Structure formats: C-alpha cells, structure tokens
Amino acid sequence: MCGIIGVSALHDAARVTYLGLYALQHRGQESAGIVSIDGAGQPHIHRGMGLVGEIFQEPQLKELVGDVAVGHTRYSTAGSSVLANAQPCLANYRGGALSLAHNGNLTNAVELRRELVEQGAIFQSSSDSEVIVHLIARSTQPDAEGQIREALSRIEGAYSLVITIGRTLYAIVDPRGFRPLVVGRLGDGIIIASETCALDLVGATLVRELKPGEFVRVSNGVVKNLTPLAEAPVSRCVFELVYFARPDSTIFGESVDRVRRELGRQLALEHPAPGAQVVFSVPDSSNAMALGFAEQSGLKLEHGLIRNHYVGRTFINPTQALRVAKVKIKFNPVREVIAGRSVVVVDDSLVRGTTSKGLVQMIRAAGAREVHLRLASPPITGPCHYGIDTPTEEELIAATHSREEIREFLGVESLGYLSLEGMLRAAGTKNAFCHACFSGQYPIPVPRSERRGRTPLPLATAPT
Amino acid sequence: MCGIIGVSALHDAARVTYLGLYALQHRGQESAGIVSIDGAGQPHIHRGMGLVGEIFQEPQLKELVGDVAVGHTRYSTAGSSVLANAQPCLANYRGGALSLAHNGNLTNAVELRRELVEQGAIFQSSSDSEVIVHLIARSTQPDAEGQIREALSRIEGAYSLVITIGRTLYAIVDPRGFRPLVVGRLGDGIIIASETCALDLVGATLVRELKPGEFVRVSNGVVKNLTPLAEAPVSRCVFELVYFARPDSTIFGESVDRVRRELGRQLALEHPAPGAQVVFSVPDSSNAMALGFAEQSGLKLEHGLIRNHYVGRTFINPTQALRVAKVKIKFNPVREVIAGRSVVVVDDSLVRGTTSKGLVQMIRAAGAREVHLRLASPPITGPCHYGIDTPTEEELIAATHSREEIREFLGVESLGYLSLEGMLRAAGTKNAFCHACFSGQYPIPVPRSERRGRTPLPLATAPT
Amino acid sequence: MCGIIGVSALHDAARVTYLGLYALQHRGQESAGIVSIDGAGQPHIHRGMGLVGEIFQEPQLKELVGDVAVGHTRYSTAGSSVLANAQPCLANYRGGALSLAHNGNLTNAVELRRELVEQGAIFQSSSDSEVIVHLIARSTQPDAEGQIREALSRIEGAYSLVITIGRTLYAIVDPRGFRPLVVGRLGDGIIIASETCALDLVGATLVRELKPGEFVRVSNGVVKNLTPLAEAPVSRCVFELVYFARPDSTIFGESVDRVRRELGRQLALEHPAPGAQVVFSVPDSSNAMALGFAEQSGLKLEHGLIRNHYVGRTFINPTQALRVAKVKIKFNPVREVIAGRSVVVVDDSLVRGTTSKGLVQMIRAAGAREVHLRLASPPITGPCHYGIDTPTEEELIAATHSREEIREFLGVESLGYLSLEGMLRAAGTKNAFCHACFSGQYPIPVPRSERRGRTPLPLATAPT
C-alpha cells in the first residue's frame, strides 16, 4: 500500500508535501520521497528508506524548491524493498522532466515490462510503476495529456496516480476506483492526496473526491476535468475502510470512524458473547470496532491491552533464552482488567493468525478466565492483487484451515468472524466494493504470471 | 523524569536491560544508557541521545557483555540536554568501577556540589546525580555499603537508585518514597525497575515493591535487605498515578489503569456535563479517565481525536505561512464524531494550556457546538522539585490565572478540574502522597538556590 | 578522468576490484562503484560519493558476491557531480543484466541522447556513458557481441570500456586509443584495468596492453579476441604520461616514471637556469621531472616544498581575515632550502595559474632571492574533449595571455615551458599522440553542441 500527494501553485510545495506525507505515513513506512518542480521546470528529488520524519530534514527540504511537488510513501507491494523502488519515479523524456507517484498495483505489469524490454527499454527498479513511465515516454502522442492517456490505455489493475510533466500536475483514478484520491484547496493552491487527513493537517479544505476513471489536470491552482477513462464496473476496496485508511479520514464518501463503529455493531449482532464481562480492542486499529461492539452488546468497554508506541523498526531480539516475542514488545496486558474475567477481544481482521495467537497467550497469562475473539471482517481467503500487501494464499490461515481449527490454534473459547454481508452493510450503500480477498470474486482477472509471490525479473540489490 | 533498571545474575544482562528500557521509554526520551559488568568486574558502557531503539543496535549490545547491568532512560530534570548528562554515571574510584542510575531530583545538590568543588572535585556533567558519585568516592568508610550509606546521609530530595560497585548491585528508595522501584525475578536472576511493565516485558514475575527508605544488595541473584535509611513521612508522587506511569503498571500497590478510571468517575461526579452528547479522550494519556467519565456519567464514549504515532522528535515546522501547530501534527479530529454536537473532552491535567487551546480550536473547527473540558486532576499551581519536569511557576497557567480566565483563554463552554480530595480518593488509601504541585504543600523545603529555573554552574556545551 | 577495472573468474571478484580501484584512486576521487555478478548471473551493486576506502566497508563488500565484477572510480568529466552519475551503470535489458564502466568522453553524446530521447528513452543520469547502455539495449542484433558492436558503431570520441552482459566480460578501446587499458592474469582469472599499478597491487602479471580498436571477450578466465573496431589514426593521450597516470605504471608501452624523468631532462636542455642554486619539485606530481632536470642541469636537487597529505576534501576555510589559501594548507615551504637562494621550481603543467601564483608567493615569503619556474609541458591552450577535466578556454591562462604576461602574473624571474617537440621526444617513438590541448590539433572534430561547458540537459539534483 502507498500514500500519494500532489501539490500545485503553493509556495514551498515540498514542505506542504512533507506535511501531507506525515499524515499519510500509516499507508507505508518502507520508503518515502518527494519531487519538487521549480519555476524553471527543473525537478529536484529526495528519496530514502524509512519514515518521512527520518528521511527529510531541513537541508533536504531546503533543496526541494518550487511550487509544484509530488510525494509518495511506500509499503512494498510489487518489487523488493530497496531504495531503487522508492517513489516518486523521476525521468527525463522528450516531454521534459516527468515524475510519478502511484498507489495501487498493475495486473499486467510483467507482460508489459517484457514487451518494453524487448523493445530496448532499460529498467532501473522492479516496481510496476516504472512501466507506466516507459509507456508515457514511448507514446507517439504530441502532448502530455495524450501521452498519459495512451499509456493508461495499456495498463490494467489498480492505480491512483499523481504525475508532473513540466510544471503541470495530473491526477488519475483507475476506472474501477480501487484506491481513494481527494482534491483539496489551500489558498490559491491545490492539493491532491490519498486521504482527507492529509488535507486536514495542512489546513486545506476538501473540494471533492475523484470518481473512478477521473483524469484531471492542475495548473496554476486551477483543476481542469479531462475526458474520463473508459468506464468499468466500480469496485472500491472495502479493506481501505476496514483497516487501511485513518479513522479521521473520509474516503469513498464515508467517515472511516463511522464505518468501523458500525462494523463493531454488526459484529456484536452476529456474534454476541453473552457470558462475557468486558470487551476490549487490540489498539489502535480496532478501537472504533470495540466501541461499536460494546455499544451494541451492552458489554463494558475497558482497556485490556496497552500499546508501546516507541517500538521502532530496529528492535533487536534478545537471546532466544528470553523468548520475547515481538508481540510482547508491542502490547502489554492490563492485569487489573483481565484477571479472573471472561473477556471479548475485538480485532479488525485475522491474516496469518500468529500475532493473535501471541496476544491470546498474553491475555491468558494475565489471568483471563475465558477469551472470546471477535473479528470485524470475514475470513481472508485470498491475496490482494490490487495494491494491498497481503501474504500468499498458503500463509493465510483462513485459506487453509477450518474455523474450528483456527479457534483451536488460537486457543480461544469462541471465535466470531463478521459475515461478508454484515461487512458490506456497515460499509454503506454509496459504493460498489471489491471484496476479493474475502470472497474470491476478483474484479480483474489476474494472469498466473502476474500473481504475487512469483520471482520478479532479476534486478541488482544495492547493499546501501 | 527517568526510568531506571538494574539486573543481576542474568546471562546477557545488557539485553534484558535494553528490553526493560524499551518498556520504560515513556519515562524519558532524551537519552538512554546501559552499563554492563563482565565476569572480571570490568564495566562496559554505551550511552546516547534519543530513543532506546535508536541508541542500541546489535553492535553496541554485543560489546555490553556481562551478567550484571544497570540502565537509564532520561527526560531532563536537572542539568541541560547534552550527552554528558546521560546516565548511568560511570566512574573509577578506589572501590573499583561504580555505575549509578538515578530517578528523582536532589534538593541540596547545588550546595553539595559547591562544597565538593571547593575540595577539588572535578565535575563532568551538570547532573545532580554526579554529586552522589563523588560523595561515595570520597567516603572514608571501608566497604561499599558504608560508602553508599554515608553518601545518602548527605543528600536530600527524591531518589530511587540502582548502583553497581564491582559486580554487586544495590537499590535504594529515598525515605519519603517519591518514585517507585519494583523487584522482579527471572529464573535465577533479579531485575529491579521503575515500573512493573518492565518486568512484564522480559517475562519476570513481580517479587515486591521497595518500600520508602529501603536499601537492598543484590548479588548472584540473592536480594539481601540492608538496614533501611532513617525514617521520614511517606509522600508518594501522586502524579505518577495521574500521568507518568504506564497504565499497565502496578506501582505504589495500585493498578494505574484502575486509578485512572476512578479519576474519571470522580471527575464525572464532581463535574458532570448534563447536556453533552458525547465524551472523548485526548489519546492516549487520558483514555482510561474518559472511560471512567463515560461509565459514571452515562454519556456515550467515542473517539473524537486520532493521534498520529509517527510524529518523531525531528519534525520540521514548515513556513509560517502554513501556520501548522505541532498539536495539529499530533492530533486530528474526527469530524463525524464532533460536528454539530456538544462534546466533553477529558484530559489528565492542564499545564501551560497551549496544547489544550490548540485542541479546542481544532475541535471547534471540526464543527463542535459546545466544548466542555474536564481535567482529571486539580489545577497545577507550583513546579515539582522532586523529579518531574514541570515548567516554572510563571508558565503554569493555573498559578497565574483564575479558572474563569483559563476557561476564556481555552475558549470552552465549561471547564471542570477534579478536586484535590477527589484525586486522592481515586488514588486509594494505601499511600500517603506528595501533591505539592497541586497544593503547594512541599514535603521537603527547597532552598531558593536549588529551585528549578536557576542557571546551573557553567559547563561546556558539546556541539555533537 | 576515470579509472576502470573488470575481473573474470576470480573468487570474490568484488574484493579484487576494490583493491584495483584503490590503486586507480588517482584517476578519480568524486565517486566510485562496483557491480559484481554472481553464479546465477544476478548483479549486485554499490556506488557512492567519495573515496574508495570510504565507500566500501566490509558490509558492502560482503554483499557484492560473485566471480565477475566491474569497477569504476570517477572524476567528473561530462555530467554533474551527483550520485546518479556514479558508475558502473547497471541496467536490465532483454539480454539480461548489463553493467558498464567507461573511461573517456564521447564527442557525439548530446546528439545521440537527443535522438534516443525522441524515441522514448528515459535517462537516469547526465553521464554520456548511459548513452552507450541505451544503444546496446536498443540494438536489434541477436547476440551481445553484435549489440555492443552496433552501439559502438554509433559513438565517437574516447572510450575505454569494461562491460558485463550476463556473466561475460567485454573490454574495448576506441580506434584512436586515447585511454589505456591493460590485461593481467591472476591464477586462473583475468583482470582488465586502466593502468598496470592496479595489476601490481593485486599481484597479477601483465599479459599485454589492449591496442587501439581492440575488442575482447573474457569468459571463465579465457580472453578471446573479437574482430577489432574500424581502424582510425592512433592518438594516445600524451597527458596521461605527463600528468595523469601513476609513475609506477607502464602504459602505451612506456614506463611513466622514465618518460617523466626524460621530460625533466628535455626541459633542462631547453630552459636551463644557469645562475640558480637549487632545483625542487612541486610534490608529488613533478618529482620525477625535477629529478630529470637536476640530472641534466647539474643543479642540486632538494625538497623545497612539503605536501600535507592529510588534506581532505572537506577542508573548511576559516574567516576571510585569516586569508589562508587552499594552496597553503596543501604545501609548506622549507625555509632552510629556500632562504636567500635563487631557486628553480619544476612543475608538470600550468592550467589556470592560480595555484602556481600562490606557490610562488609562499616561496618568496620563505626568502627566495629568485624564482625560476619550469614547466615540463607546453602551454595548455585548449580544453580536452576526450576525457580529461580541463577548464574551458577562458580559464586557461595560456589561451588568453602571452608568456610575458603569465610570467608577470606569477611573479617569477623566468618562466620556461617545454616545447611540443621536446615533450613528444620524451614521450617516445612507439606511439602517435593526441596533443590537442597543447597544439589545438583535435583528432576528432567536436561539434559546438558537444563542447564542454555547455549546460547539460535538465536533470534532477538529489540533495543526498
């Protein structure tokens, strides 16, 4: 998953972009980057591995001059975890300097890449986004809009894009609208971002959300609607609402917080836990769901798990003798809340099951009499091919085990998954959704060669 | 404030200490350090500025060999923010290598320091803890216990200490017991730490908490009680329970989470908000208090503010034109929860008032009809001289303004502070407390020369 | 100027390459890089700004696995000083992974680049070497040899190249043979390097030097001669012998040390300094020349200037008040040798004249009675377009001033330049030379658009 942002007609656009990336940090912590465009159309770039706050310091921001910028924060989907895959992509082609930030995943990238390589294209990264850059550069159309449109006509899959060519900013959402993209205004400038929380942080006001298939051009703070892309059945990603987006964002026209509380209420309706004495969340991702569950069920909400927010990515595991699991570093049970009680634990979803198993063990060790696990989404049975970094089918516990097996593996008294219908009911009626990872109904067929888990084309690994 | 930890008779003691510091990170983020003692009594040290996870990497931990260790994580109280002030202190004296980690603040450090300097002592830091090291080194007592005891007989104020001399570990709590210190067991080894959450993380079991005035020696995993320090009226720091300790810790014999929920309930009893539609916390420090308030008042609990946990310490403020306050980077309101409603915001305490003012503005901008602020502690009217880094009196809003002035400054419809009695009722009856910052009743008189805010003795500043 | 190296069939080829780059460090200190190819044909790359010894540490070398490698050390010629311009270039194309290290400068790069960009090529650097990579990738020839040959048929200028395609190593010298390239053997492996000093360091024995126009393929330690490139008049770069190569190298079939001593002797024949009492060099580049001058003239050789070898690239100039020139940091006169005497200072060449002027002032301040400057090469009147980083014509003092003006500017009693004939006589009769920068006779015409000093195509600048 990734967060993207584009800025036009704002003094120090890179600083606005930096702030926006801060707000979008939850969408990707592997790498981040900003390209700014100065008054002469000259691009300036800085990208790095790690968090936005680590990558950008005053000296870097000072060099990123200009009033147009695009930014990207990446959690690897396609391509390996190396600096070469950090975005935005930046290239010089006959139309000038081109920068591009992509959220989503193409489903015909391997095939297109093979075709481009046959024609003599040179790839610098294993990211599928570079394919789009090559397609634009090779287009024979006379102008930027035509070149982008020709490139997009070749690609399939999920893509929300912000692109600069020269000093003009373009933003596009694929015809099915998998990933969100919102337009905001700040003074005379325009900000395009993955979620509204990025607009809030910089003080911009939401103008509107881009519809599936929309293609806009932003220049000097004016947004111009271009002819939309060819229509296709809408399939908004329901997992954005369940897990990925920040609760204070509004995406797909829905308040994320409201949807999540509703998910919790639906869950309580479908899987109440009559004998339990207390309900608590796995913080922070399921806070709203636990609240909804408590409201609906009438059970008492407490804080049974405390999350240590100082856990960095460089945690060093001590000797095996200590047997301290990563989950223990991240969460600590509150004995007072748990000891001697029958507890309901609400979590958003269950992927591999290993973290949940560790949590349950901790909760039991803190003295819980009974543990009832409630999940605010259905069993995940298939990988996402449209941009979310889910593991392969073999690693998905619900793809390979029955519910009773999972319950036994986790060691809980009862286990309740929200139904597909219940989830969609909570997600609201404004949108048609993609729920392929839960239902197996993939809106775009994915060729075998493009499926995640396959070895990518050989690419150099840089030790840095 | 600081977090301290001591380990005895555990293989790779520095790694256990590292884990414990991770759990105590909330007690200090300015610097951290570990001293380990190897089998030959040789000390090994590493200290750095920043977070535990940044300071210690595998290479550093590898060098910190030995089965005895002390660790420290510091939020500056006395002394400026430079590496020289990072702890543990380490020195060679005639008794061998001595390391010391201190939580608290001495009230006669300036006077003792002046006296030591007169006698030819050389100081490397501006930290008051170095005074204790000099007093031990200069003691004429024949053995380590006697030297420590003589040194402690000279100092006044708040001190929880872990000390190693040779391969022996000592732990002490001052006679009034301002700061917590707990003893745990892990296999054949002993762990002494500021809070129980550090024991939980490494899988140790709580043996007991050190009483005010206790002095113990730990050697080869055996805890030996030494003659206690001279008695004095107990005055446990109530602010540890209100704000400082982690909710999953048990200190002063009380579950921190339970006390905080009770604070919220007392607050609701004293200051209900009858017409309000929703109550929410300023996450995460007042989560339990908001929960208690909701339970007692019957008001609906929701999540009105989302905290961005990716905010590092290196956040770069953009140009003034953007006018983005730090508070906006850290919190974002959930419009859905707030818009058009009368809301109760529960916070733990009010210090300068600036953050709260910013929060209230954000909440209003998100559409709140009415904002009722409820504080789960009384007005803070004086600085702490016993180890908590409160600002000087002039900066404390409640020291210089009436409640009505504060309410107006914050821009809220109503403002309710928990009473001193209400706070102490929630804090439980097991302990006598220090509440000087709220009540002005300072249990140890503080000479003018020792008061915080005075210029320290001149010391070099290192640019690194 | 640059140093290049290629290694085939040697265990830990990257470490051999690293050693070789150490020996070639004098050919470029701006950036360096190594690409290694492992047994599966997978490339591994590390490049950085700075010196070889700074860029490569054990962790980097450990990741550069494989028995085939190419290395590059760069002193910018074409393209600006940014990491993106560091070599080797590495790209994936339909023939697999391709890496390339280039010493020299193309004279039709701007034109070729324009043409490639028109066809949709994307450039990552402003280096002319990337043009060669694109030409290879776009060739329609069926095999690697054919693709390289087709690419080379398009380019003009100076190029000594080492290239890997898959696990095969190729080495090429342009038809005029501007830059040296030697072949050595170490055990069963092959090493190709810019100078013999790189072979010496790793303990390899010189097999032979590549002739102008040679094209070889190295695989499994076997060197196979391929059809040479189209013939052209040989024009070895005489400045390699005068200044660039290391004195312990043998290039173009000549011992560099021997040539330089001969340059000094010729200089003494042409410009003796009858009344002088002592001769000394500007260390270390003109040591051999001063020796030759002393031998021929019978003047006494001493050490009049001491060079501080600790001068790094990060020297910070103090306040202007101190008026300390960089030349003073680098050299200090030996008063004992100079005071009261008439001295001959031998230097290899005179470019801008500013360093020499500073040296002369220092020598005068140390008490010299008379200063006679002798230069072991003719006046430099034009830039090099074939790979040496000379300044533009306007900055070349000899291009714009008469000898008498230069003598006055430098403030010396006499000034003697070696004649073109004298220089070529010393350089030996085995080779035909390029002496364009001295004579204006450019062996390959250089279009106006390709001349150095022109603004390059806009490319992003990365602050890192």
Next chain:
Amino acid sequence: MCGIIGVSALHDAARVTYLGLYALQHRGQESAGIVSIDGAGQPHIHRGMGLVGEIFQEPQLKELVGDVAVGHTRYSTAGSSVLANAQPCLANYRGGALSLAHNGNLTNAVELRRELVEQGAIFQSSSDSEVIVHLIARSTQPDAEGQIREALSRIEGAYSLVITIGRTLYAIVDPRGFRPLVVGRLGDGIIIASETCALDLVGATLVRELKPGEFVRVSNGVVKNLTPLAEAPVSRCVFELVYFARPDSTIFGESVDRVRRELGRQLALEHPAPGAQVVFSVPDSSNAMALGFAEQSGLKLEHGLIRNHYVGRTFINPTQALRVAKVKIKFNPVREVIAGRSVVVVDDSLVRGTTSKGLVQMIRAAGAREVHLRLASPPITGPCHYGIDTPTEEELIAATHSREEIREFLGVESLGYLSLEGMLRAAGTKNAFCHACFSGQYPIPVPRSERRGRTPLPLATAPT
C-alpha cells in the same frame, strides 16, 4: 605522540586552532579536539575519533565561539584508543573551567593516580593527562599559577602543556625539554604550538621556542614569563628530528630538513654502497635522508617506490587467498628504476622490521639484483617512556636479534645502521639529546609499574 596548540586574543580562536591542528596532523591521527573559551569565560568543546578534517565541520566550528582556545591531536601513548581519552581535557573546578592539552608522557602517573583515587578522585579516562587536571583541582594554592606550579611539582616525565583557566592561557615545557613548543604572533594574538609548521599555516611569525623548564602566561595577547620550573639536565628527543617532526618545521633551533639531509650524508660516510647503481627513499619520511645519501655517495637518486596517499585507515583486507600485505597497498615499486640493478634503499629507522621485509620482497619481485638497506638512525633497542608510541622491547627487532640475523630476516645483501655518534653529529651541537631508545640511557628512571605495556587500571570501554 601528540600535537598541541593554544591560541589567545584572536577572533574565532577555534578556527585558528583547527588550522593549526591540520598542520600538526602528522603528530597524531587517532583523535582530536578543541576547547574554546568565550568572552564570558564559558568553555565550548568538541572532540572526536579520527582526523581533524573529519571531526570538525562547519557546524562544530560555529559552536566553538571565543578568542581563546586549545587544541590537541592524539596518537595514543598512554591510555587506550577511546573517545574518553581524546584531549583537551575539560573540567570545572573551583578556579572555574580548566582545559588542558598534553604532549608527552608522565613517568609517575600510575603512582599519582593510585594516590588520587585513594583520596576519592574519580577518573573519566585512562590518560595520564587527567592526573595533572586532578592535581591542579586539588591544589590548595590561592591562584591559578600557584595551583599549576604545585601540580607540576608532583609530576615527572615529559610534558609540553597548554592550559586554559578562565580566559588565561598557560604554556609549559618540562625541565628536560623532551618535546618542542614554539610561540608565534599573528596580529595582536598569540599562538603556541608543537611545531613551527602550525605557525606557518596560519600566517603567524615565530617569536621564539620555549626553553626547557619555561612557564609562561598569555593573556590578551601578552606573553608573561613566569618563574621557570626547577632545573634539570636538558634532554631533547632526538627522534623528533629523525622521524617525528615535519621536515618544514624548525624545532630545537634546527631545521628538520637540514638535519635529515645531514643524517643521510653521515650514513653514506659510514656505510657507502660502492657497487650500487641507484639510491632511493622509502617515501616520504626518508626523502631528505636519501637525498643526503645520494649527495655524499655520488650515487644516482631515483624514485623507486611510489606511495599511495589515498590509503585510509579503514582499508579492508581481502581474502587471505590474495595475500596482499598492507605494505603493498601503501607502496608500489617502479620496475623501470629497479629491474636488473643493485639498489640502495634509505629508510629513517627500523622498528619491528616487518614493513621493511615486505618492502624488500616487493623490490626483489620488481627485479632488483641486489638490495642494500641503509638506516639513518641506530638500532632501536628499547621503548620510549617519554611520549613516543614505540612497541615493547620484545617486539623491537634490534633488541632481540643480531645485525646479521636482521639482515638475513630482511633478505638484503647488506644492512647499514647509522651510529649513535653519527646521528648526534647530524642533530647538531645546540642541544643535549635524549637517545634512550637507541642507547638505553634513560634520563628519568622509569619504575616497573609505569612501564608501557602494563595493563592500565580498569576503565569502561565505550562501543561507540
């Protein structure tokens, strides 16, 4: 060995000190540091491991404000290689801030340290210089001069010192005058430095050299002579002239370059090499000696060895299979000069013999018919206890082997050491010298406990 510098009454004194340390870098490359004193007497410090140019960047220099400063560059003598041992020492004592930089080695440091520790002193380093700081801090004398004098009355050994107390600078040379210290003037300011080359670099003029036992106070640019220390027989270190000092310096009233050429001439007189065809130096330390040898012997001087000045301290040795000795990285033979000839190699001294052995092997591999090694100093038979970092007796080849054994070990046709008399003749008649490492005549007896190689007192090792 170390280099020291003190500056008084010069704007931006730290920058002048920085320049001076650059010029003194040859005296120590392990660590360096600067303390500056601002107008209010407040000290500012920065110290680091490595070279001056790496440790100090613009941000560090900017913080080092003030017109008084002391600097130090260290090559470990006593104390291990850790940052804690970097100088200047800085401490606060009752006289204010005290900084101290020391060149030399105390011969009663262990005893004094033991005594101080008994009295309760705490040591931060294992450096003997810290002993002096403690002695000053504990002196009961009323003023700074008296305190320093009392401290010096307790110490024995070699010490050239620059000290600041408050804003006053003091400089002292021990009564025997082992190490040099010169006084220069720059405008209205004063600079005290180990060698004249530091004065040259900053443009200061030499005022005079401090005599053995001199003690001066510098304040506001005025040098005041204080009562000298108690007299003792002078014993200037001859090794400073033979090896340590820079050839462009004048120390002990002698031009170092002149002395070295004379050493070469004496060597040629004592050990000519009649059948040899060429003489060359091991650059750069024996350049002047080889020149003198050539002049005296009439043999032809050439450059037989080229030194790679890019060899950093972080050179990574490749796999053993390559068997590349460090000496090969540093030097490369010039085949043209050596092949087929009988050569004389002049070196300054022979310590362990391993480097020379490697050099001889390289010279033989380059085709030398005969190798005659000539050393411009006598056999080193004992360690230095006065500040030069010579190895222990067991490692000194001349302490344990006969000349014939050494000749065989090195593999040379003949081996000639300059005699003690010859060396002293070249060193001139102005001074009485210490030549203990050659003659075993130690001017100050060294107690067994103080001899180098003994384990120091246990001190923490910091992994950083």
